[in-house]
Amino acid sequence: MDNLITVTSxxxxxxxxxxxxxxxxxxEYLHRIGQIFLATGFLCNSILIGYYYAKTGQIxxxxxxxxxxxxxxxxxxxxxAFQYKFRVKVLGGYAALLAAVCVVASxxxxxxxxxxxxxxxxxxxxxxxxxxxxxHAAFAMACGAGLLYIAQxxxxxxxxxxxxxxxxxxxxxxxxxxxxxxxxGFTLLTIGxxxxxxxxxxxxxxxxxxxxxxxWSGITWLLYAAILHGRLTVGWRGKKAAAMAIIGFAVxxxxxxxxxxxxxxxxxxxxx
Amino acid sequence: MVEIILLxxxxxxxxxxxxxxxxxxxxxxxxxxxxxxxxxxVNEVVLFSTCNRVEILMAAGDKAAAVETAKRHLSExxxxxxxxxxxxxxxxxxxxxxxxxxxxASSLDSMMVGEPQILGQIKEAYFxxxxxxxxxxxxxxxxxxxxxxxxxxxxxxxxxxxxxxxSYAAIELARKIFGQLEGKKVxxxxxxxxxxxxxxxxxxxxxxEIFVANxxxxxxxxxxGRFGGSAIRFEEIPGFILQVDIIIxxxxxxxxxxxxxxxxxxxxxxxxxxxxxxxxxxxxxxxxAINKLNNAYVYDIDDLNGIIDENxxxxxxxxxxxxxxxxxxxxxxxxxxxxxxxVPTIIExxxxxxxxxxxxxxxxxxxxxxxxxxxxxxxxxxxxxxNKIMHHPTLLLKRDGCHGSNSAxxxxxxxxxxLDE
Numbered sequence: 139m140d141n142l143i144t145v146t147s148x149x150x151x152x153x154x155x156x157x158x159x160x161x162x163x164x165x166e167y168l169h170r171i172g173q174i175f176l177a178t179g180f181l182c183n184s185i186l187i188g189y190y191y192a193k194t195g196q197i198x199x200x201x202x203x204x205x206x207x208x209x210x211x212x213x214x215x216x217x218x219a220f221q222y223k224f225r226v227k228v229l230g231g232y233a234a235l236l237a238a239v240c241v242v243a244s245x246x247x248x249x250x251x252x253x254x255x256x257x258x259x260x261x262x263x264x265x266x267x268x269x270x271x272x273x274h275a276a277f278a279m280a281c282g283a284g285l286l287y288i289a290q291x292x293x294x295x296x297x298x299x300x301x302x303x304x305x306x307x308x309x310x311x312x313x314x315x316x317x318x319x320x321x322x323g324f325t326l327l328t329i330g331x332x333x334x335x336x337x338x339x340x341x342x343x344x345x346x347x348x349x350x351x352x353x354w355s356g357i358t359w360l361l362y363a364a365i366l367h368g369r370l371t372v373g374w375r376g377k378k379a380a381a382m383a384i385i386g387f388a389v390x391x392x393x394x395x396x397x398x399x400x401x402x403x404x405x406x407x408x409x410x
Numbered sequence: 411m412v413e414i415i416l417l418x419x420x421x422x423x424x425x426x427x428x429x430x431x432x433x434x435x436x437x438x439x440x441x442x443x444x445x446x447x448x449x450x451x452v453n454e455v456v457l458f459s460t461c462n463r464v465e466i467l468m469a470a471g472d473k474a475a476a477v478e479t480a481k482r483h484l485s486e487x488x489x490x491x492x493x494x495x496x497x498x499x500x501x502x503x504x505x506x507x508x509x510x511x512x513x514x515a516s517s518l519d520s521m522m523v524g525e526p527q528i529l530g531q532i533k534e535a536y537f538x539x540x541x542x543x544x545x546x547x548x549x550x551x552x553x554x555x556x557x558x559x560x561x562x563x564x565x566x567x568x569x570x571x572x573x574x575x576x577s578y579a580a581i582e583l584a585r586k587i588f589g590q591l592e593g594k595k596v597x598x599x600x601x602x603x604x605x606x607x608x609x610x611x612x613x614x615x616x617x618x619e620i621f622v623a624n625x626x627x628x629x630x631x632x633x634x635g636r637f638g639g640s641a642i643r644f645e646e647i648p649g650f651i652l653q654v655d656i657i658i659x660x661x662x663x664x665x666x667x668x669x670x671x672x673x674x675x676x677x678x679x680x681x682x683x684x685x686x687x688x689x690x691x692x693x694x695x696x697x698x699a700i701n702k703l704n705n706a707y708v709y710d711i712d713d714l715n716g717i718i719d720e721n722x723x724x725x726x727x728x729x730x731x732x733x734x735x736x737x738x739x740x741x742x743x744x745x746x747x748x749x750x751x752x753v754p755t756i757i758e759x760x761x762x763x764x765x766x767x768x769x770x771x772x773x774x775x776x777x778x779x780x781x782x783x784x785x786x787x788x789x790x791x792x793x794x795x796x797n798k799i800m801h802h803p804t805l806l807l808k809r810d811g812c813h814g815s816n817s818a819x820x821x822x823x824x825x826x827x828x829l830d831e
Contacts, residue, residue, distance in 0.1 A: 294586060295701065297713050299720060304572070308589035309684065373681030376705040 142186050143207070147245045149179030150210065150238035157230035161305060172230050176237070180214040183241065187211055197264050202398075203247045208267075209394075210240030212275035220279055224315045226307055232282035262337035266330055270355075273326030274390055277362070280319035281387035284380035287312040291377050313375055316383050324362045331359060354393040361386055412453055412548060414747075415476055416507035417499055418465030421521050424498040432488050432495060434459040436538065443544040445483050451475035454546040456553065458535030460528065462521055467511060469548040477501055508552065508743050512736045515560040517569065524569035524725045529560045551746065559739045566735065568728040572721035577608040579717045580688045580709065581615065584656055587686050587707060591615040595654040599623045599647065599668075600661030601633055604690050608658050609637055621654065623647050625661070651676050651685070658688045659695035667695040673706055688714075748820070752807045755820050758829045760800055767792050 156172030159165075187208060190198035198204035217233035220226075286306055293303040306312070334352075335345040346352060365382045368374035374382070419429065434442065439457050446455045446468070454469040466484070470476035481499065485492040502510045513519045515532050536553045539545040545553070564570050573579040581591075588594055594617045598609055601624060609620060620639030623646065624630030630641035642650055651657065651673065661667060673685065682705045689696040689710040701708040771788050780788075807819055824830050 290586070294583070294707055297709070297716065299717060303586065308585060309587050310589035372678065373683070375682050376684065378704065 142182055142189070143241070143245050146179050146182040146186060146210075147238065147242045149175050149182060150214070150234060150241050153179055154231065154234040154238045157228075157234045161228050161231050164305060169227050169230065172234060176214055176230070176234050177218070179237070179241075180211065180218065183207065183211040183214065183237075197267050199267050201247075203244050206240045206244035206247070208271050209275070210237040210244065212271040213237045213240065213278055216272060216275035216279055220276075220315065220319065224311065224318070226283065226286070226311060226315050228286065228306060229279070229282050229315070232285070233279065236278055236282075260337060260340065262333050262340065266333040266337055269326045269333065270330035273323045273330055274394060276319045276323030276326060277383075277387050277390045280316045280323060280383040283312050283316035283319060284383035284387075287316060287380040288377060288384075291380070309376070313379065316380060317369065317375075320362060320365060320383060320386070324359075324366055327355075327359055327362065331355060351393065351397045354389075354397050358386070358389050358393050361389055412469050412471055413473060413504050414507045414548065414552065415468045415470055415473055415501065415503050416465060416510050417477055417480055417501040418463060419495065419498045419500065420463035420465070420519070423500055424495065428490075428495055428498060429462070429464070431490050432459075432464050432484065433461065434464060434484075434488070438487050439535070439538060440542055442483050442487050443539055443542045445487075446480055447542070447544040449476070449479040451479060454549040455480075455544045456536055456539040456549050458532050460531050463514070465511075465514065467507070467549065467552075469546065473503060505740050505744055509736060509740050511552065511556050512559050512739060513733075515556045516563040516732055516736065517560070518563075518729050518732050518736075522574055523722070523729050524571075524574070526564075526570060529557070533557065548747070552743065555739060555743055559736065563732040563735055567731040569725050569732055571728070572724060574718050574721055574725070576604050576690065576711070576714050576718070577611050579714045579721070580608050580658070581611045583688075583707075583709060583717070584612070584686055585615075587684055588655060591617050593618045594656060595619045595621070596639075596656045596658065597621045597623065597642075597647070597650050597654040598633070598637075598639075599657065599659040599695060600625075600663075600691065601629065602660035602690060605658050605660035605688075606633070608688065608690075612656065613637060617656070621650055623650070625663075648672050648676065652679050654685075655683070656686045656688065657696070658690065660690040661695050663691070663695060664693055666697045668697060668700070670697045670699040670703065673697075673700050674703055677703060677705065690714075751820055755823055755829065756800070756804055756807055759803065759823060759827055760796060762827050762829060763796050763799055764792075767795060 153172045153175035156168050156175055160168035160172055187198055190204065190207075194200075197208075199208055213233055214237040217230065217237075221230070286302075287309060289302045290306040290309055290312060293299055293306075294309070334355075338347065339345050365374065365379070365386060368382075369379060419432070421429070424432075434457065439459065443455055443457055446452050446457075446466070451472040452468050452470045456467045458465055458467075464484070466480045468476050468480065481492055481496070484490075485495075510519070511532075515529050517523060517525050517528050520528055532553075536545065539549070573582045584591060584594075591612060592615070594612075596609065596612055596617050596619070598605060598620065613620070620634065620637045622630045622634040622637070622639055622641050623644050624633065624641070625644050627641060627643060634641040647668065651668065657668070659667065668687070677685070684705045684707065687696045687700060687706070687708040689708060692711060694710055696708050696710070698708055698710065700706050771792055775785065775788060803823065807823065
């Protein structure tokens with residue numbers, strides 16, 4: 139299976155190359171190449187996760203090696219799902235690169251198989267993990283769409299139509315992609331938190347234990363709730379919304395990785 | 411040997427005063443095609459005339475005679491003495507003629523590189539020539555290659571990308587902001603050719619509603635009627651900015667009509683939906699500071715002209731790619747044209763040998779009084795002999811002319827056997 143992770147990494151890297159060349163040269167076949175590599179990579183990634191699951195009987199988020207593997211999988215999968223609806227082709231470069239970074243990092247970090255512990259084996263845990271990962275991947279897409287929005291808005295505002303203006307889609311499409319990503323991410327984060335509470339209750343006997351990761355997840359949830367609320371009530375959109383999506387994702391990254399490195403807590407045993 | 415010849419004049423060689431006098435109508439073109447085709451020196455002819463050019467494309471054996479014939483007929487039909495335009499005419503022969511027609515159809519030779527109309531005009535001209543049956547094997551092939559090449563250049567290069575007129579540039583910007591223009595609402599302030607053209611383009615993009623504001627309400631009503639929109643009073647403008655998405659302004663007013671403060675107070679009511687101002691007026695109608703507000707974009711006439719210059723530069727860069735494609739197509743057309751002459755040469759060569767051998771056999775067996783079966787044996791021998799002799803020359807002549815041109819071999823063969831007598 140060591141070979142499969144190499145193959146997956148390679149496919150994601152090749153896909154990134156294809157998508158980035160597409161950004162520069164805008165040739166449809168480059169986009170197709172990126173797409174095919176990403177799809178194949180996603181397939182390999184899925185098989186890999188399935189293999190881990192079959193081997194240990196648990197969802198592979200026992201250490202950073204496994205976590206990153208699932209993160210890459212979630213990013214690629216969510217990108218495909220969004221591509222189906224929004225077709226922001228240039229976002230492929232961002233998504234493929236992100237997936238590649240995750241899986242290559244996972245490849246470089248040696249993974250030991252964690253022995254099966256019963257606390258990892260629960261429907262609630264699987265629901266919790268899947269919705270959190272997919273939700274975070276959606277926030278990653280919102281951040282990517284936000285970055286593209288700011289680049290495009292800047293080109294239109296300053297009237298200097300350089301590299302990005304011709305290559306990026308309309309502001310409206312980028313804005314609605316970002317909004318849809320955040321709405322999806324927020325829904326999944328909410329589900330992830332609720333299933334997490336239920337799981338915590340069943341294992342530790344309480345819903346909330348002021349674990350740093352819990353606290354930061356709460357902060358993330360409140361932040362995105364505020365972003366969505368602002369949009370629905372006073373029309374926070376455009377540049378402001380794009381900036382919020384980027385800040386939001388920075389917080390997500392800290393919750394995801396930073397907490398493990400800088401703070402301690404019961405989530406530590408998952409990602410040490 | 412039939413060659414392709416093209417003569418004509420265009421916006422680069424002839425002033426408009428001459429071009430308009432030589433522009434050929436459809437009926438005149440038909441008469442001219444027939445007249446030129448009548449001439450013994452011209453095998454095939456196609457003629458096209460647009461506001462920027464008159465060109466006559468011919469396949470002819472005698473080049474000089476063909477050129478004179480074409481000039482004479484143009485002068486006669488248009489009743490313009492030849493002396494007035496003789497010096498303005500360019501003549502291209504062979505590959506240069508082929509290259510010229512490819513460049514013209516691909517719009518690389520146009521006043522505005524990449525403009526899409528020329529291809530349609532040439533197609534129509536060709537259709538007229540086929541109707542008069544003045545186009546034959548060579549020009550049919552050439553024009554089909556031309557259409558194919560022009561399309562290829564349009565899809566493979568960016569010569570047709572991006573707007574080069576004010577109204578199109580404005581629409582392109584609107585698309586970059588709003589994506590789909592379907593369902594958007596437009597407010598036109600004032601009137602004017604460019605502004606109205608922009609509104610027409612927007613209507614083609616299926617915007618939902620057009621409002622027209624004019625200082626003279628009556629004029630506004632009239633204009634709105636033309637677009638199927640509704641007229642509003644000048645004082646109502648701020649109220650309508652609340653609901654429209656695109657504002658095109660083109661008034662003669664010396665003062666600013668829409669101020670930053672107005673828009674600033676309107677934006678929350680719009681829930682920050684983007685607002686795009688196109689200010690075609692000089693002096694400007696829209697406060698340029700509005701562009702500093704979030705989700706509001708203001709482009710004035712200079713900004714739009716700047717975009718057009720940028721786009722033109724891009725098109726010129728793309729045109730170089732187009733020239734490269736044409737280089738390749740010119741070579742492959744030349745190969746086809748050469749190949750076309752191989753077959754008749756081989757046939758003529760075979761006929762020549764056949765006639766020599768037949769004559770000699772005839773002479774020999776005349777005095778021999780042979781039975782029928784023996785005569786047939788001679789016939790078989792004759793055919794075998796011709797096939798053997800013809801074998802290598804045929805192979806050589808038909809060999810793909812990839813090492814330069816085959817026409818040299820064809821030429822030598824014709825001379826060796828005196829096929830052109």
